[in-house]
Structures are given as structure tokens and as C-alpha cells.
Amino acid sequence: MRLLRDLGRRKLRSTLTITGIMIGIMALVVFGSMANKIDALVKGGSEYYKDKVTVSAKGGTMGLGGVLSTRMVDQVETLDGVDVALASTMMLLSDDASTVSMGVPPMIVGSIAGSDKGRETFKLNYSSGRALTPQDEGSNVVVVGSDLSKQLKAKLGGTVTLRGVPFQVVGILEPTLTAPDNEAMVPLAAAQQLFVKTLPNLVADKLNVNEIATGLVVYPKPGVDPQKVADEITAAVAGVTPMTGKDFDKQIGSATSVLNAILIGIGLISLLVGGLSVVNTMAMSVAERTREIGIKRAIGASRWRIRREIVVESSVIGLIGGLLGLALGFFITAMGNDAGRDAGTVLFDLTFGTALSSVAFATILGAIAGFIPAWHASRLDPVTALRYE
Amino acid sequence: MAILEGRNLRKTYRLSRNNTVEALKGVEISIDKGEMVAIMGPSGSGKSTLMHILGLLHAPDPVSGNSLSDGPAPELRLAGENVAALSDNARTRIRARRMGFVFQDFNLVPTLTALENVLLACDYAGIKGKVAKDAAVEALGLVGLADRGGHKPSELSGGEQQRVAIARALVNKPEIILADEPTGNLDSDRSAEVLALFRQFNREHGQTIVLVTHDSEVGEACDRVIKMRDGRIRDAGQRAGTPVMAIPAVAVPA
Numbered sequence: 001m002r003l004l005r006d007l008g009r010r011k012l013r014s015t016l017t018i019t020g021i022m023i024g025i026m027a028l029v030v031f032g033s034m035a036n037k038i039d040a041l042v043k044g045g046s047e048y049y050k051d052k053v054t055v056s057a058k059g060g061t062m063g064l065g066g067v068l069s070t071r072m073v074d075q076v077e078t079l080d081g082v083d084v085a086l087a088s089t090m091m092l093l094s095d096d097a098s099t100v101s102m103g104v105p106p107m108i109v110g111s112i113a114g115s116d117k118g119r120e121t122f123k124l125n126y127s128s129g130r131a132l133t134p135q136d137e138g139s140n141v142v143v144v145g146s147d148l149s150k151q152l153k154a155k156l157g158g159t160v161t162l163r164g165v166p167f168q169v170v171g172i173l174e175p176t177l178t179a180p181d182n183e184a185m186v187p188l189a190a191a192q193q194l195f196v197k198t199l200p201n202l203v204a205d206k207l208n209v210n211e212i213a214t215g216l217v218v219y220p221k222p223g224v225d226p227q228k229v230a231d232e233i234t235a236a237v238a239g240v241t242p243m244t245g246k247d248f249d250k251q252i253g254s255a256t257s258v259l260n261a262i263l264i265g266i267g268l269i270s271l272l273v274g275g276l277s278v279v280n281t282m283a284m285s286v287a288e289r290t291r292e293i294g295i296k297r298a299i300g301a302s303r304w305r306i307r308r309e310i311v312v313e314s315s316v317i318g319l320i321g322g323l324l325g326l327a328l329g330f331f332i333t334a335m336g337n338d339a340g341r342d343a344g345t346v347l348f349d350l351t352f353g354t355a356l357s358s359v360a361f362a363t364i365l366g367a368i369a370g371f372i373p374a375w376h377a378s379r380l381d382p383v384t385a386l387r388y389e
Numbered sequence: 390m391a392i393l394e395g396r397n398l399r400k401t402y403r404l405s406r407n408n409t410v411e412a413l414k415g416v417e418i419s420i421d422k423g424e425m426v427a428i429m430g431p432s433g434s435g436k437s438t439l440m441h442i443l444g445l446l447h448a449p450d451p452v453s454g455n456s457l458s459d460g461p462a463p464e465l466r467l468a469g470e471n472v473a474a475l476s477d478n479a480r481t482r483i484r485a486r487r488m489g490f491v492f493q494d495f496n497l498v499p500t501l502t503a504l505e506n507v508l509l510a511c512d513y514a515g516i517k518g519k520v521a522k523d524a525a526v527e528a529l530g531l532v533g534l535a536d537r538g539g540h541k542p543s544e545l546s547g548g549e550q551q552r553v554a555i556a557r558a559l560v561n562k563p564e565i566i567l568a569d570e571p572t573g574n575l576d577s578d579r580s581a582e583v584l585a586l587f588r589q590f591n592r593e594h595g596q597t598i599v600l601v602t603h604d605s606e607v608g609e610a611c612d613r614v615i616k617m618r619d620g621r622i623r624d625a626g627q628r629a630g631t632p633v634m635a636i637p638a639v640a641v642p643a
Contacts, residue, residue, distance in 0.1 A: 005500050295496045298446060299557065300485020300513035302478060383446050386496065
């Protein structure tokens with residue numbers, strides 16, 4: 001109470017300092033949430049691609065690019081190290097360029113349910129409805145990812161339109177924080193029908209629709225190095241590029257860790273500026289209160305008490321700034337995600353850990369910033385301080 | 390019985406490299422328990438410096454080894470215990486628990502109410518909670534400000550502020566109260582009130598009080614006047630109203 005009154009004594013200065021901390025923490029929360037989201041995406045991807053080889057047409061990656069044939073499945077399955085292979089057909093939900101932005105754009109993914117023969121370990125949970133089954137082949141049904149379901153306003157049992165074709169929603173996924181959040185999973189045949197329409201007529205006429213695939217997912221036999229399987233595929237099948245989990249980590253992981261470092265760096269720099277303004281505020285407030293410190297020392301306040309008083313005050317400045325910055329950051333990330341969801345991009349993942357550490361960081365920063373002025377104040381000679389005008 | 394006894398008290402202030410001021414040149418002083426003493430002297434006589442040393446705000450110069458200002462080791466006894474060379478922490482603790490201070494310009498903390506200012510002294514002495522609150526309310530009552538506890542210093546008159554400061558000095562029932570020009574900023578009526586308060590505590594509670602002043606009316610209100618000049622005690626005075634007793638000999642160099 002007494003402390004808040006002390007802060008209130010210099011309203012403008014305290015407000016400005018708290019605002020400085022607030023902006024720093026807000027930046028840390030926003031950029032930190034962005035980094036969290038990217039991390040989760042990458043971690044999810046890394047998890048998904050870990051034990052398998054993904055085959056794309058030459059020049060493509062992650063099962064996207066040119067057109068392959070489902071007949072390649074049989075060819076690949078004869079290879080030594082291969083346990084199971086399956087065909088998938090993927091495409092962007094929309095060709096609209098504006099949906100291409102950070103994160104994973106909304107995708108349509110088609111494969112025959114169960115064709116992994118139980119090899120897929122990436123776990124999907126359903127917030128409502130059910131998974132696709134092999135019996136769904138031939139019908140237009142869809143399982144919608146968590147973020148995409150909000151964008152498409154998908155309701156279980158309702159219909160959503162994918163590339164102009166109505167699909168019945170049979171399941172909605174729980175958030176995974178990675179690629180499936182933005183996926184519409186359909187039976188392979190349905191995906192093939194949608195895909196062929198994206199191709200120019202000249203190309204499409206030459207293809208057998210039932211054999212279209214954009215990628216293969218290959219599960220090596222237990223104990224076989226995915227890299228060895230990838231090499232086998234390269235040698236045996238012409239015109240394809242295999243990708244292993246290690247390739248994914250190399251390509252995506254290293255790029256995103258640099259991005260994350262930049263994001264966190266920006267947040268920390270803004271905080272440093274905020275921290276220096278706390279040092280300034282407390283140094284001025286100590287100078288202003290020299291006489292008061294003299295009084296307190298004279299009537300029996302120990303050096304330690306004087307230091308504590310100032311460090312606590314600057315910590316409270318940090319804490320208030322941190323809480324306000326967290327509130328503002330929460331508001332911005334929530335708004336950003338709401339706005340981004342309509343465009344299919346969820347940018348932020350504000351975790352409890354990020355929130356807590358931001359506020360803790362602000363408080364500790366405040367305490368450290370207060371320490372220099374506090375030390376100075378505690379060394380004042382009470383008699384000299386008393387005479388200070 | 391002497392509550393405060395000083396011997397060989399010297400204080401040299403170094404203003405710059407080659408400019409030092411000898412504020413105290415070897416002072417001997419003895420103040421009895423229950424005495425109300427005035428220390429008087431013109432500006433620059435060293436009375437404030439003496440007060441700061443008696444109040445443990447400054448330490449007397451130790452034996453320096455410098456032949457110019459060297460003398461016997463200083464001695465400062467508070468109730469018999471030598472406190473001349475205590476650490477800052479130990480001196481601070483004594484100031485908080487065993488001494489009370491009153492200053493010329495009141496020196497209340499401007500953001501705190503009168504009651505909180507008094508409570509501050511309890512807090513520093515390690516007294517907290519209801520005990521502190523009761524003591525602070527009682528102290529404010531003793532100085533006649535029971536109904537002004539919630540006011541900030543800026544809302545009080547000079548006389549009232551000084552009475553709050555006296556309540557703050559009294560609240561821990563210290564062994565000794567040191568007052569530096571307590572009436573210096575007050576008109577004569579308010580001065581008389583403040584002096585009457587000191588006199589009352591001295592008479593009713595046997596409170597030892599040391600006042601530094603250059604107001605001779607204040608001196609006249611005290612039991613004894615110690616006169617200082619040029620960093621030395623010129624006249625240790627005699628306790629009025631008591632039989633003449635042996636005052637420790639005071640060295641007055643020629």
C-alpha cells in the first residue's frame with residue numbers, strides 16, 4: 001500500500017517506466033508465442049517424419065510436387081528394407097496466394113484409411129466424430145483438423161466445400177499444434193478426383209485418375225535405417241526424391257531455430273531497454289529521496305532495509321509492467337489467432353510457461369535494475385543525506 | 390549515573406584534498422540519566438558534530454597515527470558500554486532501539502501519514518503489529534495529536550509536524566532523546582509548546598533529553614547548559630536544582 005503510494009508520487013515517471021516494461025514483455029510474449037508455435041510445428045513434423053521415408057516427385061518435398069503413380073507402391077514394397085508403403089494425394093485447399101503465409105497452409109490430404117497397416121505412430125485424437133475407414137473410399141467424407149474446422153465452420157454431420165465439392169464432415173480432430181490442425185483428410189479416391197481438376201486438361205487427360213498420387217509414405221522394416229531405404233528408393237525408382245526425418249530436421253529445423261533466435265532476440269532487446277528505464281527511474285527516485293533516506297537511516301533503518309525498500313519497489317514496477325505486458329500480449333496473440341484462423345494461419349501459441357516466465361523475467365529484471373540505485377542509497381551518509389535539499 | 394559519557398572525542402572532516410576542518414578537538418562530556426541538557430554555542434562551535442557523534446550517526450575519529458591530530462583513543466559509553474567503534478549495523482540498531490531523534494526541520498517522511506511516520510520508528514526497532522500500532526497511537530496521544538494520525542505532514546502545521554517527530558522519537562521509549570535545534574523553525578508559542586512537552590517527558594518519565602540549540606530560552610528551560618566554542622567544551626555547566634556535584638574535569642587548553 002505504502003509502496004503503491006510511493007509509485008503514485010511520481011505518476012508520470014512510474015507510468016512511463018511501467019509502459020516501457022510492458023512493451024518489452026508484450027514483445028517477448030508475442031514473439032515467444034510465435035516461436036512456440038513454430039517450435040510445435042517443427043516438433044510435430046519432426047515426430048511425424050521420424051521413422052519413415054516420404055517420397056515425392058523429383059524436385060518436390062514432403063509428398064507435394066509432381067504426379068506419381070499408385071503403382072509405385074508395389075514397386076517400392078518389393079525393396080529390401082521396406083515394410084509398408086502407401087500412396088497419398090495432397091494438394092493445397094485453395095490456390096489463392098493470400099493463404100500462403102507462415103506456418104502450414106491448409107491442405108487436402110487423401111489416403112486409404114488403414115493402408116499404413118498399423119505402422120503410423122503419429123497419434124490423432126478426435127474431439128468429435130470418427131476416423132476415416134477403408135469403407136469410406138468412394139464417398140465424399142472428410143475429417144477436419146482443429147484450426148481448419150474453425151476456418152471452414154465445420155460441424156460434425158454438416159458439409160464443407162473443398163475445391164468446389166461438398167464433403168460430409170465425419171470427424172473433427174483435437175489440436176495437434178502441427179500440420180494436421182490445418183488438414184482436411186479425405187479418402188484417396190476423393191482426393192484423386194479433386195487433384196485431377198487442378199491439372200491442365202492436356203495433362204489430366206493422359207492420367208488414370210485412380211492411379212494419381214503426389215507422394216508415397218514408406219515405412220522401413222523395424223531396425224532398418226530410413227536413410228538406407230531412401231537410398232534404395234533413389235536407385236530403384238526413377239524421377240523421385242525421398243526424404244527422411246533427418247532431412248526434414250536439417251531443412252526445416254535449422255531454418256526455424258534461426259528464426260526463433262531472432263524472434264526471442266527482438267523480445268529481449270526491447271526488454272533490455274525497458275530494464276534500463278527502470279534503472280533510470282529508480283536512480284532518479286533515489287536522488288529525489290536522498291533526504292528521506294537520510295531520515296530513515298537516522299531513526300534506525302539499516303542499510304539492508306534501505307536496499308530492500310528500493311529493490312522491492314523496482315521489482316513491483318517490473319511486476320506491474322510484466323502483468324500488463326502479458327495482458328497486452330495475450331490480447332494481441334488472441335486477436336492475431338482469431339484473425340489468422342480465417343486465413344488458415346494460426347501464428348501464436350501462448351503457453352503457460354511463456355506467460356509465467358515473461359512475468360517472472362520482468363520482476364527479476366526490475367529487481368536487478370533496482371539494485372544499483374539501492375546500493376548507492378544504502379551507502380549514503382545519514383547526516384549528509386539529511387542536509388540534502 | 391551517566392547514561393552517556395564521551396572522552397577524547399575528535400572529528401575532522403576532509404572537505405577536499407588539502408582542506409580539512411577540525412570540528413571537534415577533543416571533547417569530554419557526561420550526561421546523567423534523567424537529565425535534560427542543552428548544548429549551546431555559536432555556529433561552527435561543533436555542537437551539531439558532537440550531537441551526531443552522541444547520536445551514533447557519525448563515529449569519532451579513531452587514533453590516526455597522524456601526529457598533528459593524534460590523541461588518546463576516543464571513548465563513548467552508552468549506559469557503560471563503549472560504542473565508539475561499533476559497526477554501522479550495530480550503531481544503526483542502537484539508534485533504532487535506544488535513541489530517539491528530533492530535527493530542526495521535522496524530517497517526517499512526506500508520503501506517510503503522521504501515524505505511519507511514528508510506526509516507522511517501531512518497525513525499525515523490530516516492533517510490529519498491534520503492539521506497534523498501540524504504542525504509536527499512545528505516543529501521538531501524548532503529544533496531543535491523537536486525532537491527527539491520518540494526516541500527511543503537508544496537512545499539518547509546523548508545530549504539529551514537530552510534535553509528530555517527538556512522538557516518533559518517543560514511541561520506543563528510548564534511553565535518550567537527541568534533539569537538534571528542535572525549535573529552530575517554530576515561532577515562540579510553538580517553541581514553548583515543544584519545550585513543555587520535552588520537560589513533561591523528562592519530569593514524568595525520567596526521559597534523558599539532549600538538545601542542541603542556540604536559543605538561550607531553550608537553554609534556560611533545561612537542567613544544565615553545556616557551552617561549546619571552536620570544537621571544545623568551554624563550560625560543562627551545573628545541574629540546576631540539584632546539589633552541586635563533581636562534574637568530570639574538562640580539559641581546556643590555553
